[in-house]
Amino acid sequence: MAYRAALGDIRFILDHVVPLAPIAATERFAEATPDLAEAILTEAAKLCDTVMAPLRRAGDQTPARLENGVVRSTPGFAEAFRQIAGGGWIGVSAPSAHGGMGLPQVLNMAVHDMMSGACLALELNPLLTQGQIEALEHHASDEIKALYLPKLISGEWSGTMNLTEPQAGSDVGALRARAEPSGDGTYAVSGQKIFISWGDCDMTENVCHLVLARLPGAAAGTRGISLFLVPKFIPDGNGKPGVRNGVNVVSLEHKLGLHGSPTCVMDYDRATGWLVGEEHKGMAAMFTMMNNARLAVGVQGVGVAEAACQAAVGYASDRRQMGAIIEHPDVRRMLATMRAEVFAARAIALACAAATDMATATGEADWQARAALLTPIAKAYGTDVGCDVASMAMQVHGGMGYIEETGVAQFWRDVRVTSIYEGTNGIQAMDLVGRKMMDGGEAAFRLLEEIEAGAETARATLPDLAGAVWSAAETLREGTEAMVARAMPDRFAGAAPYLGAFARVLGAHCHLRAALAEGGQGPRTALARVHIERILPHYAACLAEAREGAGGLFALSPEVLAS
Structure with a gap:
């Protein structure tokens, strides 16, 4: 099954779950019209499907190498990069004054979602350049900007x-x-x-x-x-x-x-x-690049998860073992879980990008706080989903998933680093409960109010799903109050499970919005049921672990841990 960019999901999310329309309604992003957005997404999908995706295996089997002090790239990468640069894809969200398109990050992240699923190894190069562009735009002198930004945006330099x-x-x-x-x-x-x-x-x-x-x-x-x-x-x-x-x-x-x-x-x-x-003041400047990269790394996890999910569905549809294995209940459970998790992680990442765009367009503190709050969630959850879905894709393949010829193991090997770099997911969790809650949790509470309000709106159409989401949000509110009141090291010890709980509740909210957009009947609603009935309940276990804090962890000495 050949990779195909997830245009349907991305379009649906930008229409109904994380609408692009409010962003395009601002003066800053007025050029992001529906027609232009559609053209951007469609052309990016073509590039990913036809140019980048065929290089994924080549990058794995013919790696970059160091030769006489110079790195030689995988055959085919240079030609593909020229098409990426020539199409203006490095400059999607870069300043128009230096040759960029100046479009919203939400569109840029949608493009990186598709690129990551097609060929993560190659996507990393323009992604890093985009991060440098943003850092220089905000912190460099006018002389440096004038010289370097046009070259970076055009892809002449990286x-x-x-x-x-x-x-x-x-x-x-x-x-x-x-x-x-x-x-x-x-x-x-x-x-x-x-x-x-x-x-x-x-x-x-x-x-x-x-x-x-x-x-x-x-x-x-x-x-x-x-x-x-x-x-x-x-x-x-x-x-x-x-x-x-x-x-x-x-x-x-x-x-x-x-x-x-x-x-x-x-x-x-x-x-x-x-x-x-x-x-x-170098850390302040570097954090501009790192925050951009953290969201993008979360998107990388989503993109690889999408590709792995497609591969698993293709294999399960073709593989015959007591009938097509896609009809086996446990295989169907894995495939449904994978697809529900990918949708949730994608929606959260795009919601983070949209908040960043609204903060840029309006300068409002609430949007800035929303973007800051969502960044560690989008990064950690997106990359955890990438790793988990890639692992499940191998499981769907059975023994063939462990054999390199099928190519499915590459998804897991490639995506595994994303939960480590740009700050490990444990660091993201500590950032969430630490720096991002220095406001006493106000940004989190505002988001939870929106989730509860959305659930109330959905009660008339989907009472059972809406009730589950509302209850989870209310319990998460109580968990957030407890987290804010905690001292160290209890707060940090409970950070990772707390982030996991927040991600599941937020993902359920996105699924509920999707189901409501199609009137409570159809494939989005069926997928929402999978997430809300099967995945959302895990939030309670996460909060239970978060409440334990550091309790018992340091009772185990290093000697006992090593034994």
């Missing part, structure tokens, strides 16, 4: 972000990379960075790195970190790639999956860099 070091993973404040002023407005950047996706490539003229480093005399921890733009080739007076900079790829990581996407160990040896933003 972008990366460099945070992690061997001794400093999630603890970014422990980094040792340093930058020394050169006296001419530039800085000499030195240090080593690891886990740098697409840290080099032969698909673009230049690779531009955003690098976190510490200036002389800077404070310890994250407060003393600055951000620098370090290109592979230093631009000459005409803005063309000039002399080679002091940045090199030391090696490529040997990974479980995503073989077509090179993950580099980078060495900076007094490489020329330019300060982005203010001195010692």
